[in-house]
Amino acid sequence: MTDDTRSEIALRVNDVPHRLAVDNRRTLLDALRDDLSLTGTKKGCDHGQCGACTVLIDGRRVVSCLTLAVAADGAAVTTIEGLAGDGELRPIQEAFVRLDGFQCGFCTPGQICSAVGMLAEHAAGWPSAVTRDGSPQRKPELTEEEIRERMSGNLCRCSAYPSIVRAILEASARAAVAG
Template sequence: MDTIAWTDDTDAGQPPPVDDHSTLTLHINGSDRKLTLDHRTTLLDALREHLGLIGAKKGCDHGQCGACTVLVDGRRANSCLLLAVAQDGRRVTTIEGLADGDRPHPLQEAFLERDAFQCGYCTPGQICSALGMLGEAEDGFPSHVTPPDTAADGGPVPLDAEEIRERMSGNLCRCGAYPRIVEAIEDVTP
């Protein structure tokens, strides 16, 4: 049987080059930022390495500690798990974007007043997660501990200490400042 060899005019049978970068626009803390990034770049690395926004921390790099939490279109997200190219056109808010000029965000003030941190490494992620969590509760999203009758009405979920602890359970604090974190969040709860 005759075999037919297929020849390719490209470099010695090598596949054609693939463009592994994309240009995208992220709306970071109210400003449009145009970036050209490798497709494998996480949002966390884009923020830290390409934009100099170092508030979100690289803790576990596996989405388990919450130190990298930011808000994407108003919802909290672990930025170490998100590919930056998939966030093209989305609004990203980091800890650096929460203050109103020189005035800290009320959550930032509450964390300071309650001394809700020790080493501070997890604090930016804790604050961004708390802000997202407040929005989720306001929008009526139940948690594992939300009473069924409360969840059924679809209205805002009241936040007590148990509800806050459950909703913040994805953010770890190696120093154990959890009681003060809960108190700080309670201080800004409507």
């Protein structure tokens, strides 16, 4: 007899392989926090409305509270704990700290993961709802309006939005100079 309510999944979380036996209804957020003890990803609303639980799956941002763990089987998952490399903060993380892109800090892991995904989307030329010229041949200019639109799924209860936008603009400018 097999148990149809559980599945064995393989995840590569922050470049570390994991095999988990999970209930088919378990969210990725709960698997990360409870099974792998990666508590940087926060449970905010548990309805996909606040973005506090944002992680990257194969480089794309997702709200992990609405993503079933079984749906991520075989994927590479990056959480806030996996963003810094060799003990060095990424430019976006440094900018958040330096420009006070957080107050209470609860939303910060989701904000930073979302910003990393958003900057990759922008670099790939993906337009947003406010992109003036949505042609795929032209990379949209990264304006404050673009950032606010692209980050609109991540809420900050403390209203640190001006600092978050400045941090993303600075990190983007640093990346452009470096690359």
